Amino acid sequence: MRDTLVLNASFEPLSTVTLNRAVVLVLQDKAVVEQAHPELLMRAAAVELPAPRVIRLCRYVRVPFRRRAPWSRRGVLVRDRHRCAYCGRRATTVDHVVPRSQGGADAWLNTVASCAEDNHRKADRTPEQAGMPLLRDPFEPTPADAMLLALGLEEQDALPAWLGRSAA
Ligand SMILES: [Zn+2]
Numbered sequence: 601m602r603d604t605l606v607l608n609a610s611f612e613p614l615s616t617v618t619l620n621r622a623v624v625l626v627l628q629d630k631a632v633v634e635q636a637h638p639e640l641l642m643r644a645a646a647v648e649l650p651a652p653r654v655i656r657l658c659r660y661v662r663v664p665f666r667r668r669a670p671w672s673r674r675g676v677l678v679r680d681r682h683r684c685a686y687c688g689r690r691a692t693t694v695d696h697v698v699p700r701s702q703g704g705a706d707a708w709l710n711t712v713a714s715c716a717e718d719n720h721r722k723a724d725r726t727p728e729q730a731g732m733p734l735l736r737d738p739f740e741p742t743p744a745d746a747m748l749l750a751l752g753l754e755e756q757d758a759l760p761a762w763l764g765r766s767a768a
Pocket of ligand 1: 684685686687688689714715716717718719
């Protein structure tokens, strides 16, 4: 998958996103295409659009790149793509790895997306105490995550299945 460069409204390069994400941003009128792959078309029911190589956001976003992105529950869900850290199913809640009752902080490295069932089952215990190992460790969000978060782009904004790619 080729990545697409994202420019801020001020033309300053921000990040790269997948081609699919770039197309979603354009179709949602959050970005315009600045440069496209001339040989590659994205085809949808009523839309045909050259695969964007560079897009530019329609409004300026302030993205905290060089300093840490501020922690938020919504940010944890976006970072983890709404997948439960314990079972991999759809997550709707945020779990503190080290519970707040044991001094765990509201921080990127101490929080994971979790389904309501696992969050309830784990309760006020650490993964070790609950016998519920993490499928992956929490991490600081990438610049692309921080940008998508600032744009309000959620996982459900993924490309519809009927939008395919074809060579022109
Ligand atoms: Zn779960």
